[in-house]
Amino acid sequence: MDTEAAIVARLREVVGTAGLLTDPADTAPYATDWRGLYSGRTPAVVRPGSTAELAEVVRRCAAAGVGMVPQGGNTSMVGGAVPAENGGDIVISLARMNRVCAVDPVDLSLTVEAGVTLKAAQDAAAAAGCLLPLSIASEGSAQIGGVLATNAGGNNTVRYGNARDLVLGIEAVLPDGEVLHALRRLRKDNTGYCLRQLLVGSEGTLGIITAAVLKLVPRPAEREVALCAVPSPAQALALFARVQRDDPAALVAFEYMSGTGMDFVLRHIPGTALPFAPAPHYALIELATPRRNAGLRAALEEVLAAALEAGEATDAVVAGSGAQQAALWRLREEHAEAQRREGASVKNDVSVPVSLVPELIERGAAACTALVAGMRVVPFGHLGDGNIHFNLAQPEGADPAAFLAHSHAIMDAVADVVRDLDGSFSAEHGVGRLKPYLLASWRGGAELATMRRIKQALDPRGLMNRGKVLPAE
Ligand code: 2HG
Ligand code: ZN
Numbered sequence: 001m002d003t004e005a006a007i008v009a010r011l012r013e014v015v016g017t018a019g020l021l022t023d024p025a026d027t028a029p030y031a032t033d034w035r036g037l038y039s040g041r042t043p044a045v046v047r048p049g050s051t052a053e054l055a056e057v058v059r060r061c062a063a064a065g066v067g068m069v070p071q072g073g074n075t076s077m078v079g080g081a082v083p084a085e086n087g088g089d090i091v092i093s094l095a096r097m098n099r100v101c102a103v104d105p106v107d108l109s110l111t112v113e114a115g116v117t118l119k120a121a122q123d124a125a126a127a128a129g130c131l132l133p134l135s136i137a138s139e140g141s142a143q144i145g146g147v148l149a150t151n152a153g154g155n156n157t158v159r160y161g162n163a164r165d166l167v168l169g170i171e172a173v174l175p176d177g178e179v180l181h182a183l184r185r186l187r188k189d190n191t192g193y194c195l196r197q198l199l200v201g202s203e204g205t206l207g208i209i210t211a212a213v214l215k216l217v218p219r220p221a222e223r224e225v226a227l228c229a230v231p232s233p234a235q236a237l238a239l240f241a242r243v244q245r246d247d248p249a250a251l252v253a254f255e256y257m258s259g260t261g262m263d264f265v266l267r268h269i270p271g272t273a274l275p276f277a278p279a280p281h282y283a284l285i286e287l288a289t290p291r292r293n294a295g296l297r298a299a300l301e302e303v304l305a306a307a308l309e310a311g312e313a314t315d316a317v318v319a320g321s322g323a324q325q326a327a328l329w330r331l332r333e334e335h336a337e338a339q340r341r342e343g344a345s346v347k348n349d350v351s352v353p354v355s356l357v358p359e360l361i362e363r364g365a366a367a368c369t370a371l372v373a374g375m376r377v378v379p380f381g382h383l384g385d386g387n388i389h390f391n392l393a394q395p396e397g398a399d400p401a402a403f404l405a406h407s408h409a410i411m412d413a414v415a416d417v418v419r420d421l422d423g424s425f426s427a428e429h430g431v432g433r434l435k436p437y438l439l440a441s442w443r444g445g446a447e448l449a450t451m452r453r454i455k456q457a458l459d460p461r462g463l464m465n466r467g468k469v470l471p472a473e
Contacts, residue, residue: 007043008043015046019048030093037079039085044091068089070149072095072115094145100121110130111211114211132166132214134147149209150429156252158251158384172199172210175458180195201430203430203469204465205470206454228283228307231314232358239307246303252288253284253384254384257335258280262274262331265335269334269337272327273327284328343403344394344403350390350424352388352418364417368392374398376395378391379391382428439471452470
């Protein structure tokens with residue numbers, strides 16, 4: 001077995017000094033996750049500048065039997081992109097592969113390298129008069145490679161689906177260093193197994209995505225954003241159903257927030273303010289259409305008036321400018337950051353059929369509050385697609401570690417409710433390092449067995465992002 005120093009030297013030959021970090025002060029940010037759950041160790045962070053370099057890095061790691069941890073913006077909520085504490089695995093950062101290669105407003109496609117941030121990809125689409133309809137709170141840091149590897153969901157799933165629904169083509173380096181060239185931009189291509197979709201959502205365990213062709217849509221001509229105060233989750237669902245009935249083609253996002261989560265945002269995030277008096281629950285609605293003179297604003301005001309009349313909302317504001325739209329969205333997008341500043345939290349990224357969201361929130365709250373005195377229930381998220389972040393914040397002033405010692409009890413209590421409602425234990429954040437232990441009981445039998453056979457076929461020595469997704473046998 002080669003020494004770590006020998007392997008690092010061989011990788012330096014490929015990427016040069018500029019493409020390699022070895023000083024622990026430089027590698028530490030790559031070995032720690034955004035939530036602060038894991039602090040790993042790595043002998044080196046390799047930052048290749050091209051697919052050819054990356055493929056050679058993978059070949060050399062594979063030849064030496066060294067594990068590899070692919071990493072994009074390192075915004076995983078489940079520790080999916082960090083190395084283990086005791087490990088010698090090499091982190092492979094895609095950050096330098098950040099070129100926007102092509103945008104085609106007729107094909108409605110965008111070709112980017114994996115290290116392009118989601119925000120930069122959105123900007124490239126906008127500059128060509130198009131829209132990349134994927135939006136997540138971490139889009140300023142999250143990179144396309146990671147967004148696809150984790151099949152990110154986000155705010156627009158109700159209209160445009162998840163990341164996997166926006167992928168036309170992919171280029172990836174497989175665990176043996178071979179390059180999978182499938183960077184096609186075809187709308188129809190029915191030629192055998194869909195390998196790009198195998199890579200999407202594989203969380204870096206089957207290979208490293210190096211570039212992708214994404215689907216775009218025409219840029220909206222009209223866009224409206226409203227914030228509503230709602231009396232209960234059940235009324236939020238009724239409001240969603242009303243908006244969806246009225247003009248399903250215009251609905252882009254329907255987000256739910258609790259009064260507790262909003263309070264965290266208002267206290268921790270400078271410059272945020274509510275446009276009306278605080279309420280027990282909130283809904284944020286975005287509508288958009290590519291049709292000009294569609295009268296979207298009048299239509300939205302009409303729907304909201306009917307909702308107020310029916311008691312589904314008690315207050316509502318439609319943003320009057322782009323800046324106000326951004327300010328309303330900020331109240332929702334800053335929920336994760338505000339919770340982080342409030343202290344330790346246990347996250348349950350769960351989904352249920354949309355119609356059961358109120359039941360999830362009510363039963364989940366009842367199941368949790370009994371577990372830890374003073375714990376705060378902070379559910380929020382993508383009501384329109386059934387994905388609620390059923391998060392629990394530590395009691396005020398409590399010791400974070402003592403609270404986190406209850407993590408598994410809390411997650412199990414929520415999981416029992418979710419299972420009863422035919423839901424999923426991970427709706428959009430993936431499995432990562434945090435949740436492989438849940439896979440056997442939720443996706444056991446032929447599902448897990450097939451996943452293992454795929455992993456065995458592509459990565460027989462288990463070198464790609466080990467310890468993630470699949471539980472140890
Ligand atoms: C969001 O929807 C993200 O803001 C983060 O998925 C959710 O912090 C969370 O639990
Ligand atoms: Zn989310």
